[in-house]
Amino acid sequence: MATLTMQNVTKIFGRDVIAVKDFNLEVKEKEFLVLLGPSGCGKTTAMRMVAGLEEVTTGEIFIDDREVTELPPRKRNVSMIFQNYAVWPHMTVYDNIAFALKLKKLHKDEIDRRVKETAGMAKIEMLLERYPSQLSGGQQQRVAVARAIAVNPDIFLMDEPLSNLDAKLRVSMRTELKAIHDKAGSTTVFVTHDQSEAMSMADRIVIMKDGEVIQVGSPDDVYHRSGSIFVADFIGTPPTNFMDVKIQKESNGTHLVNTHLNLLLEPEMAKHLNGYDKNHIVLGIRPENIVLVGESDAALSASCLVSEPQGSHQVVAIQLDDNIVKVVAPPNPIIAPGTDVHLIFKQETLRFFDPDTTLAIND
Amino acid sequence: MNKNPIKLGKLVRRTIFYLFIVTLAVSIILPVFFLVSLSFLSTRESYSFPLPLLPSLKTEYSLTHSDRGYLLSVYDKFDKEYQTVLDTAELEKMSVYMKNQIGTPYSIPKIEERIAELENGGKDTIFFSVRKNLLLNYTTFFQITRDAVPALLRSLQIAGLTILISLSIGSMAGYAFARYVFAGRDVLKFSVLFVRMFPGVAIALHMAIILANMGFYDKPIGLALVYSVGSIALTVWITASVFMGIPESLEEAAQVFGATKWQTFLRVTFPLALPGLAAAAMYTFLGAWTETVSAILLTQFNPTFSVVVYQSLLGAVGNVNLTAAGGLVLAIPSLIFTFFIRKYIQQMWGGMTI
Ligand SMILES: Nc1ncnc2c1ncn2[C@@H]1O[C@H](COP(=O)(O)OP(=O)(O)OP(=O)(O)O)[C@@H](O)[C@H]1O
Numbered sequence: 001m002a003t004l005t006m007q008n009v010t011k012i013f014g015r016d017v018i019a020v021k022d023f024n025l026e027v028k029e030k031e032f033l034v035l036l037g038p039s040g041c042g043k044t045t046a047m048r049m050v051a052g053l054e055e056v057t058t059g060e061i062f063i064d065d066r067e068v069t070e071l072p073p074r075k076r077n078v079s080m081i082f083q084n085y086a087v088w089p090h091m092t093v094y095d096n097i098a099f100a101l102k103l104k105k106l107h108k109d110e111i112d113r114r115v116k117e118t119a120g121m122a123k124i125e126m127l128l129e130r131y132p133s134q135l136s137g138g139q140q141q142r143v144a145v146a147r148a149i150a151v152n153p154d155i156f157l158m159d160e161p162l163s164n165l166d167a168k169l170r171v172s173m174r175t176e177l178k179a180i181h182d183k184a185g186s187t188t189v190f191v192t193h194d195q196s197e198a199m200s201m202a203d204r205i206v207i208m209k210d211g212e213v214i215q216v217g218s219p220d221d222v223y224h225r226s227g228s229i230f231v232a233d234f235i236g237t238p239p240t241n242f243m244d245v246k247i248q249k250e251s252n253g254t255h256l257v258n259t260h261l262n263l264l265l266e267p268e269m270a271k272h273l274n275g276y277d278k279n280h281i282v283l284g285i286r287p288e289n290i291v292l293v294g295e296s297d298a299a300l301s302a303s304c305l306v307s308e309p310q311g312s313h314q315v316v317a318i319q320l321d322d323n324i325v326k327v328v329a330p331p332n333p334i335i336a337p338g339t340d341v342h343l344i345f346k347q348e349t350l351r352f353f354d355p356d357t358t359l360a361i362n363d
Numbered sequence: 364m365n366k367n368p369i370k371l372g373k374l375v376r377r378t379i380f381y382l383f384i385v386t387l388a389v390s391i392i393l394p395v396f397f398l399v400s401l402s403f404l405s406t407r408e409s410y411s412f413p414l415p416l417l418p419s420l421k422t423e424y425s426l427t428h429s430d431r432g433y434l435l436s437v438y439d440k441f442d443k444e445y446q447t448v449l450d451t452a453e454l455e456k457m458s459v460y461m462k463n464q465i466g467t468p469y470s471i472p473k474i475e476e477r478i479a480e481l482e483n484g485g486k487d488t489i490f491f492s493v494r495k496n497l498l499l500n501y502t503t504f505f506q507i508t509r510d511a512v513p514a515l516l517r518s519l520q521i522a523g524l525t526i527l528i529s530l531s532i533g534s535m536a537g538y539a540f541a542r543y544v545f546a547g548r549d550v551l552k553f554s555v556l557f558v559r560m561f562p563g564v565a566i567a568l569h570m571a572i573i574l575a576n577m578g579f580y581d582k583p584i585g586l587a588l589v590y591s592v593g594s595i596a597l598t599v600w601i602t603a604s605v606f607m608g609i610p611e612s613l614e615e616a617a618q619v620f621g622a623t624k625w626q627t628f629l630r631v632t633f634p635l636a637l638p639g640l641a642a643a644a645m646y647t648f649l650g651a652w653t654e655t656v657s658a659i660l661l662t663q664f665n666p667t668f669s670v671v672v673y674q675s676l677l678g679a680v681g682n683v684n685l686t687a688a689g690g691l692v693l694a695i696p697s698l699i700f701t702f703f704i705r706k707y708i709q710q711m712w713g714g715m716t717i
């Protein structure tokens with residue numbers, strides 16, 4: 001149980017591939033932290049530097065107060081679940097789990113006790129004598145988990161551990177991994193590019209892009225209080241809808257206006273624009289915060305392009321000029337293409353972004 | 364009716380497939396069968412025409428009087444008649460002939476018994492049959508060839524040394540090629556193959572001079588070095604692909620879980636590479652074990668077994684059936700080695716294949 005601190009960590013491959021750029025992060029004790037970002041944004045690289053598998057170009061890494069930047073992997077007391085599990089095919093499940101314990105020269109009985117205990121946690125007690133080639137993908141994954149918890153690590157690193165499992169198993173393994181984390185209580189860094197995985201498991205999410213940290217916050221924060229257009233767009237399916245609007249101050253209050261829209265902001269929301277001196281913003285609104293209403297109440301009317309029924313709800317796509325706005329609506333009645341729909345926005349959920357910096361104006 | 368064309372097409376395809384397989388099998392099996400059969404033939408059989416497909420198990424003799432002494436005849440299965448093979452009064456000559464040419468050892472006292480039968484029985488001719496000693500060629504081979512047993516041991520020693528040298532150097536190079544990126548890697552990897560582009564004979568003479576300067580001429584280590592030059596190229600390529608086939612994450616996992624670089628190699632990389640290394644060892648063994656041309660040139664008083672087999676074909680003692688027996692003896696260690704390694708590779712780690 002430890003904290004992990006990364007200070008100004010940068011990783012440059014070769015001469016000019018900047019994989020991680022000035023990375024600052026503090027992971028609290030027992031925290032489940034998720035690194036989330038699109039493919040190639042440097043998540044794996046960041047994690048491998050913590051493990052010691054990749055040299056740090058500049059910056060420092062601390063586990064508790066111990067600087068580990070230059071230490072070889074074996075001296076860091078971290079453990080890792082690899083994306084392809086990396087269980088050793090020439091060892092039985094038992095030997096896989098016992099490997100690290102044997103290297104630590106623990107007593108035989110102690111090794112046996114710990115192997116059985118962790119195998120029990122990962123639910124593979126009955127597979128101990130098998131070789132990995134005799135296991136299913138999900139079972140191999142459990143072996144990797146058991147091997148990683150057996151060593152009682154300070155930091156637990158997981159690089160997309162669920163990405164090779166089928167959709168159903170992935171969801172059930174999420175719950176189990178989280179339960180194991182709670183039980184073992186180890187500080188965990190979990191890498192994924194699957195945002196629903198991140199949302200459902202994380203205490204805090206770190207959103208990365210091009211090697212940089214874009215936003216750090218609870219799942220609630222990054223979803224409802226996205227700090228930039230990138231985050232608002234990256235998190236959520238379907239993602240946030242964006243519209244370019246002009247700010248018009250009139251006698252009855254502040255309006256957001258474009259060719260389709262003339263929205264009178266409630267005073268609460270208008271306040272957020274007070275310090276803002278440009279006259280354009282990007283308006284962001286999540287699909288579930290747009291509500292279908294009768295024609296008389298509408299802030300915006302347009303015709304439906306297509307509707308995708310999802311069982312519990314339907315996603316209605318609406319064409320406004322050249323961008324498409326998606327709305328999450330109740331499942332019934334199904335809205336036919338071409339029908340006129342009338343919408344209002346839940347004002348308190350609106351996000352305002354600066355079109356130049358792409359950062360959020362309200363927070 | 365409609366189904367017929369489909370069935371016919373299938374039939375044709377199957378027939379062609381089996382014809383192909385059978386041709387392949389026959390072209391492999393037939394020479395081996397021929398060699399095995401030949402190694403059990405007597406000298407007389409092996410120089411007869413047509414050559415018998417299978418060795419006979421016993422020989423029918425007839426014995427009768429002649430002007431000079433006795434006439435010994437042998438029944439020829441092909442011509443279906445007795446053919447005179449010897450006309451002599453010397454019993455020892457008769458016994459030696461029966462053993463060496465017909466493969467049926469028959470002692471002089473026994474011949475005397477038969478002659479007594481002829482003299483006292485009042486018959487013109489007597490008939491008798493003698494069982495053939497099938498292993499005679501093998502024992503003879505070891506008796507008549509100059510130091511066959513030491514040569515066998517020497518060959519084993521050379522093959523072992525070659526495996527040791529070429530596998531230790533080759534696998535280190537292979538590991539480097541597989542894991543590290545360095546300037547000129549690909550050029551170097553290809554240039555390793557250059558040594559295999561020359562026929563061994565072409566450089567054997569120079570090798571002889573170099574080895575003589577080193578004091579290794581006509582010594583097992585000398586031949587092992589020469590063989591290693593060729594087989595290192597092979598082992599580098601085999602082991603490089605073996606190491607490339609081992610995911611780096613397996614090594615990284617070992618390091619994360621507490622292993623030093625050396626422990627990682629010993630406990631993860633090496634055991635994982637073992638089947639591949641065994642295969643490389645097998646090829647190296649086969650190459651070193653059967654090589655003859657360089658061995659002829661680079662040895663003088665200490666030949667390898669393959670040289671001994673080759674020499675048995677030459678000179679006064681040269682009999683093809685003896686050479687065949689020697690050739691089979693040469694093949695046996697290769698077979699055993701290949702069999703065990705194959706079995707070992709197949710049985711590893713719960714039947715996993717890599
Ligand atoms: N060994 C390497 N040499 C050169 N460039 C590398 C190396 N490893 C990674 N990179 C580059 O660094 C960047 C970050 O890679 P990284 O593997 O960390 O991405 P990631 O966020 O884990 O992506 P994914 O979600 O696809 O796994 C990429 O642009 C990648 O091409």
Ligand SMILES: [Mg+2]
Pocket residue numbers: 043044045159
């Ligand atoms: Mg990755």
